[in-house]
Amino acid sequence: MxxxxxxxxxxxxxxxxxxxxxxxxxxxxxxxxxxxxxxxxxxxxxxxxxxxxxxxxxxxxxxxxxxxxxxxxxxxxxxxxxxxxxxxxxxxxxxxxxxxxxxxxxxxxxxxxxxxxxxxxxxxxxxxxxxxxxxxxxxxxxxxxxxxxxxxxxxxxxxxxxxxxxxxxxxxxxxxxxxxxxxxxxxxxxxxxxxxVIATAYNCRKEEKAAAQASLDEKDSIEASPKVSQRKIIEKQAVQNGPAKSGAGQTLLAERDPDKKQNAEITPVNEGLPETPLTECVASPTSQDTKRTRNKSTSSSKDDLSDNSNLPKPQSIKGDSKKKSTNAATLIQKPDTAYKRIGKTAEQIAKGREDKRIKREVDRLNGKKKKKKKRSSCPFWDKSS
Known part of the structure; x- marks a missing residue:
């Protein structure tokens, strides 16, 4: 043939x-x-x-x-x-x-x-x-x-x-x-x-079609419920990629409690707040030593700051600085004015503590244990003696 x-x-x-x-x-x-x-x-x-x-x-x-x-x-x-x-x-x-x-x-x-x-x-x-x-x-x-x-x-x-x-x-x-x-x-x-009697059967093409249909259904469910699906995606990425940055970690923590956050709106921290002088923004009742250092630096650099009229004016933070915030948009939009001052301000110290707290929370969700620091032995101490 x-x-x-x-x-x-x-x-x-x-x-x-x-x-x-x-x-x-x-x-x-x-x-x-x-x-x-x-x-x-x-x-x-x-x-x-x-x-x-x-x-x-x-x-x-x-x-x-x-x-x-x-x-x-x-x-x-x-x-x-x-x-x-x-x-x-x-x-x-x-x-x-x-x-x-x-x-x-x-x-x-x-x-x-x-x-x-x-x-x-x-x-x-x-x-x-x-x-x-x-x-x-x-x-x-x-x-x-x-x-x-x-x-x-x-x-x-x-x-x-x-x-x-x-x-x-x-x-x-x-x-x-x-x-x-x-x-x-x-x-x-x-x-x-x-x-x-066909007890078991397998068809690779049917399996591929079923997987493609499942992906389409998942995509439709994401479009139908964006809040729930976004939370699942963020949690999945946090588990796969390990410790996230402070912004991603804060978003994850903000989404952990959907009952408290589902009706809340994310508003920028600068929106609706009155403009205040720089000296009032940096003041904080939490530490007397920090206040003295800040007043000295403010008085010494007052003339320099008066010339920089085009620089953005920092805004005061609504509420108590001791209260922990899990609002991702609020933390991301805080202005960083560390380069204008000598030493750290109260806001920078609070933000540093908040970043460390968020990182610890993300590590806890990812199952990472805190590494214990090894105590360094004193070279002048002789145990045998």
Missing amino acids: GGSDLGQRQIFLMKKENLAKRVQNFYETNKNSEHLIQYMVAILVRNALSQGTFTEQLKDLIREVYLTTEPNDTMRQYSPFFKTCFNGGEWKTIIKRLFKKESNYYAATEEARFYNNYLEKQGTLDNRREGLVYHVESIFEDASGKKHKLTLRDTDPTKDEELTANILRTLTTLTIFENTGVRKFVELISYKTPGV
Whole structure:
């Protein structure tokens, strides 16, 4: 057979939609009507034993071949198998076109008409069981005497032994199937129709489709509930990436308690607050030493600050500085004016403590334990003494 010919696996295992396309592409490419007719007979055998209709999509192609193609011996030999594709007037025209006389038709097609009668019969047995999938596993002998197996899937178990055997023997009239030049389906040896229960099954393409559908559903759920999904994403990233920065950690802590935060709005710290002098902003009642140091630095750099009129004015923080805030936007938008002063202000000290507290909280969520500092031994202390 040529490289573009169809094989046993394509004819007996492919789904009907793909099989119809392959057969049509084969004929359009090769225009070999003899091979096409034998392929169609094999498909009729599969159709007779199976529960699907594999020939409906190929009737137009058969009509085209028998009505327009130059007659040959293969078309004459297997013509009874395709009688149902034509009406009464068309069938008479085909007999005249192929055989000239009707008597010649009956003499040349005796074997084909015998097997075609079995292909059209329906099963009469009442042996179908719910939940079982039936196969026909047949053994044929090739031209060299070797045995080979042919399995037809999802078959009809209601056909009796004689009917099933004669349907399978139809393949012995075909010469198109070969293996290294040796003709297959020379003689039917045996067959059986086991009913099997599918306990487990796997299909990688179905798994990929299910995963893609799951990702689409997850995306839709994120769009439907952005607050809940955003919280889950932040927590997942915090676990995967380890300790986060202060801004991300503060956002994580702010989202931990959705009941308290779901109706709260994040407002910038500078919004709605009155502008205050620099000396009032840096003042803090928490530490007397810090106040003295800050007053000295303020008085010494007062003239320098008066020249920098374009610099942004710091704003006072609403509320007590001792109160811990978990608002991410508030902490991110605090102005850093450390470069204007000598030493740290109360706000910078509070922010440093808050950053350390957030880092400890993130480490705790990530399961990281605090490293204990090793006590350095004194080089002048001799334990032995």
